[in-house]
Amino acid sequence: MRWLNYFRSSQRNTARTAKERLQVIIAHERQGAAGAPDYLPRLQREILEVVRRYAEVSERDVKVEVEREDGYEVLALSVALPEETTHALR
Amino acid sequence: MSKIIVVTSGKGGVGKTTTSAAVATGLAHRGHKTAVIDFDIGLRNLDLVMGCERRVVYDFVNVIRDEARLNQALIKDKRVDNLYILPASQTRDKDALTKEGVQAVLDELDQQGFEFVVCDSPAGIEHGAHMALYFADEAFVVTNPEVSSVRDSDRILGILQSRSKRAEEGLEPVREHLIVTRYEPTRVDRGDMLSVEDILDILAIPLLGVVPECKSVLQASNAGVPVVLDEVGRAGQAYKDIVGRYLGENIPQRFLQPEKKPLFKRLFG
Numbered sequence: 001m002r003w004l005n006y007f008r009s010s011q012r013n014t015a016r017t018a019k020e021r022l023q024v025i026i027a028h029e030r031q032g033a034a035g036a037p038d039y040l041p042r043l044q045r046e047i048l049e050v051v052r053r054y055a056e057v058s059e060r061d062v063k064v065e066v067e068r069e070d071g072y073e074v075l076a077l078s079v080a081l082p083e084e085t086t087h088a089l090r
Numbered sequence: 091m092s093k094i095i096v097v098t099s100g101k102g103g104v105g106k107t108t109t110s111a112a113v114a115t116g117l118a119h120r121g122h123k124t125a126v127i128d129f130d131i132g133l134r135n136l137d138l139v140m141g142c143e144r145r146v147v148y149d150f151v152n153v154i155r156d157e158a159r160l161n162q163a164l165i166k167d168k169r170v171d172n173l174y175i176l177p178a179s180q181t182r183d184k185d186a187l188t189k190e191g192v193q194a195v196l197d198e199l200d201q202q203g204f205e206f207v208v209c210d211s212p213a214g215i216e217h218g219a220h221m222a223l224y225f226a227d228e229a230f231v232v233t234n235p236e237v238s239s240v241r242d243s244d245r246i247l248g249i250l251q252s253r254s255k256r257a258e259e260g261l262e263p264v265r266e267h268l269i270v271t272r273y274e275p276t277r278v279d280r281g282d283m284l285s286v287e288d289i290l291d292i293l294a295i296p297l298l299g300v301v302p303e304c305k306s307v308l309q310a311s312n313a314g315v316p317v318v319l320d321e322v323g324r325a326g327q328a329y330k331d332i333v334g335r336y337l338g339e340n341i342p343q344r345f346l347q348p349e350k351k352p353l354f355k356r357l358f359g
């Protein structure tokens with residue numbers, strides 16, 4: 001249970017972690033890209049439309065996430081396909 | 091011209107209303123004619139912190155809508171001369187504030203000889219917060235030593251620099267001052283709370299003062315007495331320093347180190 005130790009260990013300087021996280025997020029937000037890009041909801045809808053041509057999926061089965069690292073962004077899409085169509089698509 | 095001070099933060103619950111009440115009371119106490127306006131339409135609180143909730147008849151929105159005159163809505167403080175409170179309305183929609191309406195009220199306060207107008211901003215970065223900061227000459231940015239609060243303060247600073255009247259008209263920028271509240275030096279020493287230096291590194295605006303976490307704040311708000319009138323508590327002293335520094339006095343920063351309790355208190359307190 002590593003995350004438990006995270007809180008227990010008095011060695012861990014959480015204030016330093018807080019500062020580092022803040023420096024990253026604030027540098028990013030000051031560049032004007034406050035938060036996630038605003039086309040995400042539309043992107044999600046359109047991807048859903050395409051996937052629906054092949055399989056029965058609902059709004060909830062599509063997840064769009066943005067992850068930020070120091071110098072770049074990762075856009076992660078995941079679509080949960082229903083069991084029976086998984087084969088057909090392969 | 092009266093000086094317009096907005097007390098703002100982005101995040102809610104960080105101490106804006108406490109600070110607005112304390113700073114306005116402190117300024118008035120020092121002899122400056124001061125009004126404090128509650129911009130938190132629909133969720134008024136300043137009247138409670140100032141202890142005048144039972145004297146509210148008309149409010150800010152009534153004045154903007156010409157349903158009452160400013161003098162009918164302004165509540166004169168009973169403890170401190172030169173201090174007036176303009177309460178927010180409790181029920182109306184928050185879009186009731188318009189630039190023109192707010193401007194008219196500020197102009198009238200100016201004509202009545204108010205030296206300072208303190209604007210207590212609602213949380214968020216929406217309309218109400220925008221209206222509270224739009225006309226500001228000075229911004230007191232209230233920040234807690236906590237990641238979400240620091241981030242929100244940075245966003246508010248961005249808005250001050252781009253969407254205030256001063257920014258829009260290309261005038262001299264709004265003067266920014268940092269007030270760190272609910273500070274706990276013992277936790278900073280232990281490494282589990284951001285230090286004032288950390289916050290200054292990130293926000294890079296001048297520090298006006300640090301208000302320690304202090305139970306006198308809750309006691310003061312229970313009683314409806316602005317905490318700056320409390321001579322004993324640390325928070326009251328911190329706010330007194332803040333007012334003095336703002337008025338140009340050279341007062342060294344305090345409350346950055348853990349309180350040294352007398353041995354007796356350490357053993358039994």
Ligand SMILES: Nc1ncnc2c1ncn2[C@@H]1O[C@H](COP(=O)(O)OP(=O)(O)O)[C@@H](O)[C@H]1O
Pocket residue numbers: 099101102103104105106107108109135213271272273301302303304305307308311325
């Ligand atoms: N320095 C402090 N020490 C302890 N409690 C505080 C301090 N400053 C504010 N508080 C408490 O924090 C809460 C939120 O304060 P408030 O001024 O209403 O914040 P805001 O107007 O930003 O929402 C209140 O319960 C208040 O008593």
Ligand SMILES: [Mg+2]
Pocket residue numbers: 106107108130135211212
């Ligand atoms: Mg408030």
